[in-house]
Amino acid sequence: MNLTQRRVPQVFELGRSSSIRSFKSIDSSSITHGIHVFQCPDAVGIVAKLSDCIASRGGNILGADVFVPENKNVFYSRSEFIFDPVKWPRLQMDEDFLRISKMFDATRSVVRVPKLDPKFKIAVLASKQEHCLIDLLHSWQDGRLPVDITRVISNHDRFPNTHVVRFLERNSIPYHYLGTSKENNREDEILDLVQNTDFLVLARYMQLLSGKFLQRYRKDIINIHHGLLPSFKGGHPSKQAFDAGVKLIGATSHFVTEELDAGPIIEQMVERVSHRDNIQSFVQKSENLEKQCLAKAIKSYCELRVLPNEENRTVVF
Known part of the structure; x- marks a missing residue:
């Protein structure tokens, strides 16, 4: 198999300092941590859409883990991000990720905000x-x-x-x-x-x-x-x-x-x-x-x- 064709796990990490710089104008007490997991048929542009969804609401990705197994038409991802819940209300977040879920015919799309969601x-x-x-x-x-x-x-x-x-x-x-x-x-x-x-x-x-x-x-x-x-x-x-x-x-x-x-x-x-x-x-x-x-x-x-x-x-x- 050509190396460019091989599917391997990918991990993207963003430094903590870059996350802080993105939120200089925001009271640090308002910054909240969120988690999103996604599973759908593999397609082009999934990572871009997920990243744009978070960034367009003023959020910042701390880390994203993506896995596409070889010879399987399935995409898995888990993203951790920070955001301002005033700018991105919890209900709006659900709606935004639901729209992407429908776009890619996802079998699993779950978002969790530990500080806001019940244990x-x-x-x-x-x-x-x-x-x-x-x-x-x-x-x-x-x-x-x-x-x-x-x-x-x-x-x-x-x-x-x-x-x-x-x-x-x-x-x-x-x-x-x-x-x-x-x-x-x-x-x-x-x-x-x-x-x-x-x-x-x-x-x-x-x-x-x-x-x-x-x-x-x-x-x-x-x-x-x-x-x-x-x-x-x-x-x-x-x-x-x-x-x-x-x-x-x-x-x-x-x-x-x-x-x-x-x-x-x-x-x-x-x-x-x-x-x-x-x-x-x-x-x-x-x-x-x-x-x-x-x-x-x-x-x-x-x-x-x-x-x-x-x-x-x-x-x-």
């Missing part, structure tokens, strides 16, 4: 193990996760004086214990509780969600798997990996689909282990990876960095 509302589902749940709660409390946790749902009962329950009570986050059985998976009750959420997080929730539930919920669900998918699926993957004598362990955060542990991957992390590790240190390292991997996936999702690519893959800017 994503999520519910967290967990079972007995608490390391991921506790990490998410503390990250939320510290402001490191841009979400509102509406409730925690568990199939494991927790006593009133436990750390998790006390934390939830102090922060007015409802806790729902829904014990499951082969005869009753409590999915109807779960669905009622999560209707007003933007997406769900499974923080080591050790129950399968049925295809019927996924079809009725119709929004994204992010799961954490304690292993490097597609290896070591199912139960006790840490023990599977330990018994196999692996030298690298990992964690995988992915979207939930009807097929077990086979959804599109958002984030993966690894750490080296050796013959000196016992099962306790092995599990501890694995749990640390799970916490980091799940938090990173949620943050990437909220920052509009994750786009679907084909049936079971993702583009993560």
Whole structure:
């Protein structure tokens, strides 16, 4: 293939100093940060139209990431920009990007202004193990996760004086214990509780969600798997990996689909282990990876960095 024909990821970065110079006449307190992601059939002039849309309203692009995969007629982009909301009102911004979306027959065009838009509302589902749940709660409390946790749902009962329950009570986050059985998976009750959420997080929730539930919920669900998918699926993957004598362990955060542990991957992390590790240190390292991997996936999702690519893959800017 001729080098001029090859499609490769492109990254455009503008220096912070140029951004500041463009806004000298504006009170810095009024400058607001926006994010826009775009997916459409590939065509000539998409980047130019997106850039002109922002510039024509007095905005300034801080960075733009573009990806056009080889031999695929699809265009992906993610842009970060600053603007004055007085000169470019939020509703007008939606209209401007919608016009470009229609122009290029886009399948996805999402704009987000973190300071103006509501935080994503999520519910967290967990079972007995608490390391991921506790990490998410503390990250939320510290402001490191841009979400509102509406409730925690568990199939494991927790006593009133436990750390998790006390934390939830102090922060007015409802806790729902829904014990499951082969005869009753409590999915109807779960669905009622999560209707007003933007997406769900499974923080080591050790129950399968049925295809019927996924079809009725119709929004994204992010799961954490304690292993490097597609290896070591199912139960006790840490023990599977330990018994196999692996030298690298990992964690995988992915979207939930009807097929077990086979959804599109958002984030993966690894750490080296050796013959000196016992099962306790092995599990501890694995749990640390799970916490980091799940938090990173949620943050990437909220920052509009994750786009679907084909049936079971993702583009993560």
